Amino acid sequence: MVRPGAYVADATEGILRVEDLPPPRVIERSRNFKRRTCPECGRSAYRLRTGARTLHDLGDPLSGRPRDLHVVYSQHRCRHCHSYFNADMDDLALPKVRYTHRVVHTAVRLVVEDGLPYRTASWHLWRDHRVFVPFATIQNWVEAGGKKGGASRRNRLSGRGAGRVQRVHRRR
Numbered sequence: 001m002v003r004p005g006a007y008v009a010d011a012t013e014g015i016l017r018v019e020d021l022p023p024p025r026v027i028e029r030s031r032n033f034k035r036r037t038c039p040e041c042g043r044s045a046y047r048l049r050t051g052a053r054t055l056h057d058l059g060d061p062l063s064g065r066p067r068d069l070h071v072v073y074s075q076h077r078c079r080h081c082h083s084y085f086n087a088d089m090d091d092l093a094l095p096k097v098r099y100t101h102r103v104v105h106t107a108v109r110l111v112v113e114d115g116l117p118y119r120t121a122s123w124h125l126w127r128d129h130r131v132f133v134p135f136a137t138i139q140n141w142v143e144a145g146g147k148k149g150g151a152s153r154r155n156r157l158s159g160r161g162a163g164r165v166q167r168v169h170r171r172r
């Protein structure tokens with residue numbers, strides 16, 4: 001029998017072991033250059049070494065798999081002013097943030113525009129976008145942006161689903 005409104009739980013609902021979650025699709029990105037312009041003095045600086053970081057992006061709702069960007073980047077040392085710096089990758093993510101801009105913007109919109117409580121926003125990001133963001137991280141982003149949604153306090157839900165994914169991820 002076909003019932004368009006029938007409730008179907010998320011495929012990961014009830015999964016307790018992280019190995020059972022769908023593995024991420026890893027996309028390689030390069031910000032690796034021989035030379036870059038020194039942000040301090042404006043002169044050319046050679047590559048000293050390379051580094052790598054993994055950024056969690058919005059996942060693929062069709063395959064149900066998360067999506068990670070693996071970014072290889074160059075680290076430079078300026079011979080003129082002796083400063084160290086990394087190749088620019090601000091187009092992908094802010095420094096020290098483990099998520100792409102797309103993830104941060106989506107998370108903040110869920111709270112600020114839709115008034116979702118942080119735990120519910122966390123679960124929503126996993127269920128519909130296959131990216132796991134701890135609710136406290138979302139809270140930090142929203143508070144750093146200075147736009148706290150008034151609805152999020154009034155409308156706090158239990159966030160059971162979010163807690164479940166969190167327990168799974170904590171075991172890593």
Ligand SMILES: [Zn+2]
Nearest residue numbers: 038041078081
């Ligand atoms: Zn310099």
